[in-house]
Amino acid sequence: MRLAMNDRSRQWRKQRISDAFGAAAAHYDAHAGPQRLAATLVADLAYRQKPDGAARILEIGCGTGFLTRDIQARWPGAELVATDLSPGMLEQAASHGLVAGRFMTMDGEAPPFEGPWFDLILSSLAFQWFDDLDGAIARLARLLRPGGSLIFSTMGQGSFARWRAAHDACELVAGVPDYPSLGDLRRLLASYDDAFAFDEDYALACGGARGLIAHLKGIGAVVPSEGRKPLTPRDLRRVMAAFEESGGADAYQVLFGRVTRGG
Template identity: 30%
Template structure:
């Protein structure tokens, strides 16, 4: 099972937060209850709280480290956190807004899970999600290529695969439920600083299962090979290294 490091994830907190802010900006209405699926360390709860100060917010994440960080930093009595697997999680009460940021690319059979979770949304409520759609980019293609080579491949078999989802899939899903849906894709141009910044970015998220699957010693060899490939694909400029990153969004509203 992949484990997650809140501090490493927050290394690019501002860049990683922008898609969530853009997603929430498209949500209409005044939900009284909000569930944040895949809430991570809880650093984006403030965005939800600022937008809907009277709502209750419940964050759900499957990482004990992420939930521990969220709980430790939480001083809001209207915000709670829960350790749970989203694939099995449910709510005892209808939810006004279900929001999810960069979670469902990790969930097997995600469309079926989303369809089930949509049933928890109250009439007139909203399901808003964002997922990376960057799996054809050099960063992810090279991750697959380098980690599949000997001697790494015997340790990483089964950890690859295109998990990107385009907007049409979510549009079809929610349209089939009779919901009104706004779905789109955006490419962000992140200007990163420091040494090997693209590796630093992806090592906190997409590359983490690969890195944890490799034994000590071999992991360091892989990191050196992967960094070299990324430097060639993303050359550093005097003002930084540009990482184009595509994301898919969907904001679906259930009929009242």
């Protein structure tokens, strides 16, 4: 019974995430500076890995289509399956005239495909919403054809460090999820024969606490970690003041990983 309750809790959380991103889809692009940069680097890494010969490509968490459009520009002849947990995000991505392919609502942790099928599986800033990152990477890696690569970016432990520090200063716990460190990701990928991970920092010139909150709302990243409750208005004001005192700016630490299946 407890497992069933956990399953229901996970399903409810996934639905909340889907709804939040769907609500943000129409204005997501205006707030998504770091997301653009991370998507471009994922595409660059993939192109260095497979400049040609990618017949089938799966994208996990396509959002409004930053990476999707880059994929199509670099591999125009590939069969592309672009997926996202949020139907609203998929609709936004598919609405761009330069994007063609199959758009599919899908939880990236539970792909409905079986056996080696894809030459590339790409994802940018979606894996941080997974409940089981290790298991998800293993499942996706099994979908790679020989010589195929899984290349992804995800949030790192150093993201929003000043916002977290402002909560600590007020003896409060931030709702921001506990992201893995670069060392954590490297240890996770160590079991694969051909894999690597590295990180990049992207400054977020949010212009203060209100700007940071507007950024998070603008991209739909408003679902707190499980078990963490929203702050009271009084506590939120305290945290915002502490954040302003620290300079009112923050950053993303983005982790990048690649797993290649042997030929």
